[in-house]
Amino acid sequence: MVIFFPLQKAFVFTETRAEQPKQHYILLTKDNKFQIRYTHSIHHSDVVEFYQYVEDDRIQMLRMEYEDLAIGMPGYAEENQTLTQRDGKYFLSFDNHKIIDNFTIYIGDLDLELVWIYKGVEYDLKKDLQRGKSYLFEIKRLSLYEQWKGVRLK
Known part of the structure; x- marks a missing residue:
């Protein structure tokens, strides 16, 4: 007899520096692209980062969109990058950008959008994660038990 435990692919945010880390997740469908939009803490303007997940549940950054240069924002393109400006915004595209397994996201305790x-x-x-904490972000396959034990973001 074979027992099948279904696994569901998800974006998973796992608390770092915690004895019993909680996992927060967003269930995935076939759409492999996602974005992060945040308000820059110095410029107070929006920054949008565009990503996709690729084979083996790895992550690739595609491009960035932002309004202000200087502190914390690239003002020129490096190798395998293209920087363009249009309608007061800068667009930094990455050609063959490095593919990574995960990254850490910090939820700052400022009243700025994330x-x-x-x-x-x-x-x-x-609102959904705890301010002042860091979370390891990765794409994982979760069992029904892991989903029940974690916190589904809505």
Whole structure:
């Protein structure tokens, strides 16, 4: 007899520096692109980062869109990058950008926007995750038990 435990692919945010880390997740469909939009803490303008997940549940940054140069924002393109300006915005595209397994996202304790966008739905990470904490972000396959034990972001 074979027992099958279904696994569902998800964006998973796992608390770092915690004895019993909680996992927060967003279930995925076939759409492999997502975005992070945040308000820059110095410029107070929006920055949008565009990503996709690729084979083996890895992550690739595609491009950035922002309004202000200087502190914390690239003012020129490096190798395998293209920087263009249009309608008062800068667009930095990455050609063959490095593919990574995960990254850490810090939920700052400032009243500035931090939104995860997937399939047109916006998830307010400042509301859904704990301010002042860091979370390891990765794409994982979760069992029903792991989903039940974790916190589904809505």
